[in-house]
Amino acid sequence: GQNIDQPTEMTATEGAIVQINCTYQTSGFNGLFWYQQHAGEAPTFLSYNVLDGLEEKGRFSSFLSRSKGYSYLLLKELQMKDSASYLCAVGDSNYQLIWGAGTKLIIKP
Amino acid sequence: DTAVSQTPKYLVTQMGNDKSIKCEQNLGHDTMYWYKQDSKKFLKIMFSYNNKELIINETVPNRFSPKSPDKAHLNLHINSLELGDSAVYFCASSIVDEVYNEQFFGPGTRLTVL
Numbered sequence: 001g002q003n004i005d006q007p008t009e010m011t012a013t014e015g016a017i018v019q020i021n022c023t024y025q026t027s028g029f030n031g032l033f034w035y036q037q038h039a040g041e042a043p044t045f046l047s048y049n050v051l052d053g054l055e056e057k058g059r060f061s062s063f064l065s066r067s068k069g070y071s072y073l074l075l076k077e078l079q080m081k082d083s084a085s086y087l088c089a090v091g092d093s094n095y096q097l098i099w100g101a102g103t104k105l106i107i108k109p
Numbered sequence: 110d111t112a113v114s115q116t117p118k119y120l121v122t123q124m125g126n127d128k129s130i131k132c133e134q135n136l137g138h139d140t141m142y143w144y145k146q147d148s149k150k151f152l153k154i155m156f157s158y159n160n161k162e163l164i165i166n167e168t169v170p171n172r173f174s175p176k177s178p179d180k181a182h183l184n185l186h187i188n189s190l191e192l193g194d195s196a197v198y199f200c201a202s203s204i205v206d207e208v209y210n211e212q213f214f215g216p217g218t219r220l221t222v223l
Contacts, residue, residue: 031209042199042214043152050209085150091210096164099152 002026004100006088011106012078020073020086020103028093034062034073035087037102043087047073075105083107112136115200115215122190123223130185130218132200141183142212143175144199152199158183187220195222 003025012018024032031050035043049055049064049071061074073086088100113134122128134141140159146152156175157164163175172188187194200215 033211037150042216044214045211048209048211087152094164095210096154096157097210097212099154101149101151104150 002092002098004088004090004098006086006100006103008101009104009106011108012075014078014080014107014109016078017074017076018078018105020075020088020105022071022073022088022100024069024071024088024090024098024100026090026092026098028091029066030091030093030095032062032064032071033089033091033097034060034071035089037085037087039084046086078107080107080109113200113202113213113215115198115218117218118216119219119221121221121223124190124192126190127186127188128190128220129187130198130200130220132183132185132215134181134200134202134213134215136202136213138202138204138213139180140203141177142201142203143183143185144201146197146199146217148196155185156183190222192222195220 006022033048034046036046037043047062049062054063059076064071085102085104087102089097092098116131142157143155144152154166155169174186176184197217197219199217201212203210203212
């Protein structure tokens with residue numbers, strides 16, 4: 001079957017760095033997405049990886065290793081507004097997105 | 110200039126009723142989706158639809174049916190509502206002809222069944 005695993009919850013301190021991991025097993029691979037979802041709001045796109053390596057976008061970076069079925073989202077200089085759920089999603093061979101359950105990130109002052 | 114819009118934002122109804130949620134996108138995308146997000150925050154795909162095919166998640170009860178009057182709209186009809194249908198329903202759209210399948214989400218409809 002198809003499976004996306006990510007931690008349920010993480011806690012970090014304002015100003016620090018946090019890494020959210022995602023491992024996947026899917027039928028085919030057409031890219032990996034990270035989305036951010038604040039409580040009561042819709043998911044919004046953060047990053048996309050289709051080749052191995054690191055993609056950097058401001059305070060956020062995302063890494064992919066296709067051979068290991070592994071990705072992480074790195075958030076630097078954490079701000080209180082980064083408190084949200086972070087969803088990992090993988091495009092399968094039918095171009096459907098398979099979603100992880102999300103990681104709730106709690107930022108403490 | 111909202112990209113993906115849904116109505117209503119909140120829907121409270123009694124068990125056994127039939128209700129609809131509307132979704133519209135002005136992005137020119139060819140594929141639209143309905144997701145259910147329950148209290149555990151897991152985002153579950155219900156349907157994906159373009160003008161070529163409807164893909165249904167086999168775990169979705171047949172009380173749920175998508176209706177697409179045109180490429181920019183995908184409405185969700187729910188018959189005989191049950192308590193377990195209470196959740197937030199998200200509509201989304203994307204261009205699926207390319208490998209890059211970023212999905213754009215509507216604001217969600219919070220359905221409460223009493």
